[in-house]
Structures are given as C-alpha cells and as structure tokens.
Amino acid sequence: MGVVKAISQQIVGGPEVLQVVEVDTPRPGTGEALIRVVATSLNAADWKARRGIVDGLGSPPFTLGLDVSGVVTEIGAQVSAVRPGDAVFGMAMGANAEYVVAPVSALAPKPPHLDHVHAAALPTAALTAWQALSDIGAGDRVLIHAAAGGVGHLAVQIAKSRAAYVIGTARAANHEFLRDLGADEVIDYTTTDFGTALDPVDVVLDLVGGDYGSRSARVLKPGGRLIDAQGNDAAGDPRYHRIYVHPSGAELREITALVAAGRLRVEVDRVMSLADIADAHRIGESGHVRGKVVLTAI
Structure with a gap:
C-alpha cells in the first residue's frame, strides 16, 4: 500500500x-x-x-x-x-x-x-467507566467527579443502568445536561465544597486527581471504594483503588447493547x-x- x-x-x-x-x-x-x-x-x-x-x-x-x-x-x-x-x-x-x-x-x-x-x-472513555464501575449495584450512592467530561458523562449513564444513585460534580453550565443523562444530584464544584454538601457515599469515581482523593475520602463510607482514574493523593487509604483501562472487544459489545437500548449515548x-x-x-x-x-x- x-x-x-x-x-x-x-x-x-x-x-x-x-x-x-x-x-x-x-x-x-x-x-x-x-x-x-x-x-x-x-x-x-x-x-x-x-x-x-x-x-x-x-x-x-x-x-x-x-x-x-x-x-x-x-x-x-x-x-x-x-x-x-x-x-x-x-x-x-x-x-x-x-x-x-x-x-x-x-x-x-x-x-x-x-x-x-x-x-x-x-471505546477508551466507555471502557474506563465500565471497568471502574463494574462492582456497583442497585442503591449504591456513587459520586462522579468531572461528570460532564468524556469518561464522566458515560459513567453517569452506566451507573444509572446499574440502578445506582448518582451524584456528579460539574460546572453549573453542565447541570441540565447531566440531569438529562440521569444524574440524581449535581454539585457546582466552583461554588460548593462537595465535602460538606453530601451525605456519605458508597463509591467515588475520581476523574480529576490531585487533592480530590483526600477530599473525596472524607465523604466516603468506611467500607466504600475510592476509584482513582487520574492519580490522586489518597493512595494510602485502604479504600483506594487505582484503575487503568484495558482493551476489550467483549465489553464493547456489552456497551453497544446499552447504546442500542437507548440507555447510553x-x-x-x-x-x-x-x-x-x-x-x-x-x-x-x-x-x-x-x-x-x-x-x-x-
């Protein structure tokens, strides 16, 4: 060629x-x-x-x-x-x-x-969200940081497809967008400290990194999971889990099924x-x- x-x-x-x-x-x-x-x-x-x-x-x-x-x-x-x-x-x-x-x-x-x-x-964004949230179940309170971003907006929908209660952090301009995707609560990180505005959550998906780790740990239940996709400062916390996306055609087929059903866009x-x-x-x-x-x- x-x-x-x-x-x-x-x-x-x-x-x-x-x-x-x-x-x-x-x-x-x-x-x-x-x-x-x-x-x-x-x-x-x-x-x-x-x-x-x-x-x-x-x-x-x-x-x-x-x-x-x-x-x-x-x-x-x-x-x-x-x-x-x-x-x-x-x-x-x-x-x-x-x-x-x-x-x-x-x-x-x-x-x-x-x-x-x-x-x-x-592919990369959806698989990251899919793999990060693989263990959540119905009724789990899930906090997703940068919820309107590439991984975040898909994570909101994947969490909702698993019957979780979803809270997202995002700028105010993206709140309506996230509610349309199914978010139950949305917090404007530019004006509100999520660490004082939330009841404890079961899972945090951190798509920001840095000090969002230690800040998120303060709203996480004792037996919860802090899933870090960016690199944050909570690595010493026993609830901390660092995740790296891995390619999977099989999981993409599952994701495709959600798209076809109108549950993921x-x-x-x-x-x-x-x-x-x-x-x-x-x-x-x-x-x-x-x-x-x-x-x-x-």
Whole structure:
C-alpha cells in the first residue's frame, strides 16, 4: 500500500510538537487487523503522553491515539472474527493516523445505528467507566467527579443502568445536561465544597486527581471504594483503588447493547480534522470539554 500519513512527535512537549508525517503502511500480525481510520478521539492520556507525563510509549518518535472507528482492510494470521470490509471500533494504539493495526480482541463491530464519529468517541472513555464501575449495584450512592467530561458523562449513564444513585460534580453550565443523562444530584464544584454538601457515599469515581482523593475520602463510607482514574493523593487509604483501562472487544459489545437500548449515548463536543490535532490538544487540555473531541481522518 506504500506510504500513508500519521501524526508523530519527535520530542515531548506542547501541542506544537505534533506534526503530520509520512510512514510505511503498517502490516497486521497474528491475531491483528489493519484498519483504515475514519475517526479517532482525544483522551487525557494523549496529551499526558505528549507531554511525557505518563510512560508506556518509550522515547519519541511515536504516534498517539487510543480510539478508532473505521474499516478493516487486511487481516493477519489466525483471524476469523473480522474480514476486510467490516466496520469496526475499539482501542488501537497509534490511531492518530490514516491506518492503524489493532488486536482483533480489542475490536467490536461498529454499531450500525452510530456513525463513525460517535463510535470513535466511545471505546477508551466507555471502557474506563465500565471497568471502574463494574462492582456497583442497585442503591449504591456513587459520586462522579468531572461528570460532564468524556469518561464522566458515560459513567453517569452506566451507573444509572446499574440502578445506582448518582451524584456528579460539574460546572453549573453542565447541570441540565447531566440531569438529562440521569444524574440524581449535581454539585457546582466552583461554588460548593462537595465535602460538606453530601451525605456519605458508597463509591467515588475520581476523574480529576490531585487533592480530590483526600477530599473525596472524607465523604466516603468506611467500607466504600475510592476509584482513582487520574492519580490522586489518597493512595494510602485502604479504600483506594487505582484503575487503568484495558482493551476489550467483549465489553464493547456489552456497551453497544446499552447504546442500542437507548440507555447510553455519547456526547461529541466537536469534530475536528486530524490535521488540526494541535488545536484539539489545546482544547482537550482546557478541562472544559463536554463529552468528547473527535478527530476525522487526515
């Protein structure tokens, strides 16, 4: 297939280090599929990796991106679950490119009732929420910080699908949005200290980090769970649990069923071109995105 375009960076740093480059078309290995990327989306892990805050990618150059929605163009050995021409979505490292390779186990059929833009917004954020809240049950009081963000707004809906009582922290401008998603209570973190405004909760999902850990611990029941997805200051608390998302095509199929049933919808804040990825990173880092920023192919 020859040369294709990708977003790469030669050094860690600000959004300006991201650049469009030409690379050889990747080839799928055993258990993998090559996907023509129609859309991808921005996650906090992207800009953190770009800045060198999180490890795992080694030293630059590298290509970021975790989410993909697109079309299979080639399959590797021992692959029977997908075929060329299939529309799929899932997690794929290096998805900020025209083509990306992903393990078939990380992919699921693209929901036919979702376009590629909305499908690309789901995988990492929805799987993070799904895995973080896997143990909650009916009647649990669940506090979700940054509830209007990419992971947060999906977590609100997933918690409600499990019959929890959901409390979200968000700016006032997002309160109606969160109530529409099913939140039972919403707290404006800019004017109200949630630590004094709440009765004790069973579960906290911290999507902010920093001192939100120790602050959240004060409203958590003695036997509760403090689930940290960002890195906070409560790691010494016995109720603390650090979670990292892992790819799962099987769980994406369960998430798809919720979407099909009308119990889960993904909010797309804006759609941009991958060619404008530096601006997308600036917007994502602002912390004021409702739902997800989606990037379409170069």
